Amino acid sequence: xxxxxxxxxxxxxxxxxxxxxxxxxxxxxxxxxxxxxxxxxxxxxxxxxxxxxxxxxxxxxxxxxxxxxxxxxxxxxxxxxxxxxxxxxxxxxxxxxxxxxxxxxxxxxxxxxxxxxxxxxxxxxxxxxxxxxxxxxxxxxxxxxxxxxxxxxxxxxxxxxxxxxxxxxxxxxxxxxxxxxxxxxxxxxxxxxxxxxxxxxxxxxxxxxxxxxxxxxxxxxxxxxxxxx
Numbered sequence: 001x002x003x004x005x006x007x008x009x010x011x012x013x014x015x016x017x018x019x020x021x022x023x024x025x026x027x028x029x030x031x032x033x034x035x036x037x038x039x040x041x042x043x044x045x046x047x048x049x050x051x052x053x054x055x056x057x058x059x060x061x062x063x064x065x066x067x068x069x070x071x072x073x074x075x076x077x078x079x080x081x082x083x084x085x086x087x088x089x090x091x092x093x094x095x096x097x098x099x100x101x102x103x104x105x106x107x108x109x110x111x112x113x114x115x116x117x118x119x120x121x122x123x124x125x126x127x128x129x130x131x132x133x134x135x136x137x138x139x140x141x142x143x144x145x146x147x148x149x150x151x152x153x154x155x156x157x158x159x160x161x162x163x164x165x166x167x168x169x170x171x172x173x174x175x176x177x178x179x180x181x182x183x184x185x186x187x188x189x190x191x192x193x194x195x196x197x198x199x200x201x202x203x204x205x206x207x208x209x210x211x212x213x214x215x216x217x218x219x220x221x222x223x224x225x226x227x228x229x
Contacts, residue, residue: 006075013069013092018048021099028107030131030159032123047106051099055091058098067091126165127158129200138203140182141169143196148175150182150203154189165194 022044032039052067059066065087068074074084114121120128134153142148151169158165172190173182204215213219 006072009075010070010072013095014052015045015048017051017092017096017099018044018046020096021047021051021103024100025103025106026159029110030122030124030127033160047099047103048095050102051097052095054102055094055098058094059091064094065091067095123159126162130156130158133202134200136208137205139169140175140201140203141167141192141197142199142201143192144198145196148182149173149190149192150175151190157194163194165197167192167194167197167200 022040025043025047052070055064055067058064068084069088069092074080074088110121113119120132122128122131130153134156138150139153140148140150149169149172151172153167154170155168156165157167169190169192170188171184172187173184175181176183204211
């Protein structure tokens, strides 16, 4: 029977590879700010379990060492020694690598499912907007005081509540009612806290954006003409 210390070591070794795997997943897909601590733990365990399963399958037809650190007998004082360090280290490395691969496969799977179902693979519309729609575009940010700035978003908080979605705008240009245009100002970066922002619009780029409608055209011209009668 394993001692309490041995059991804790096994649990630690079994779960730890899921931590960087989940971080990789979050880096590409973001995380849901509404998820609970239990959800995070389950995700870590899931990535780690998937990694060790794939690693065990790989060891069945290769010479890679099995994950012996998951067996209580490995830490038996009668058999455990310096010679155990290398196979444990190599198998742990394999566990980490394959857990990361499972995370990457999960990312690819979510992207494919998103395309097939025409839904966003991200946890919130805000994350999809920032990660997909904003990339490579000018944006116009309107503030609660009525001011509007155009610029590029350099940094933005994703996977957070609406009240925490701060942004940093690069080379901001302030809208001038007199000139009816955006004029570049002397600031290089402009930090805008979330509570000052009312809306963010992505500026159309004709070179990379495809549109169904042309800018300035009435969507429903018959209804407009009927309203004028």
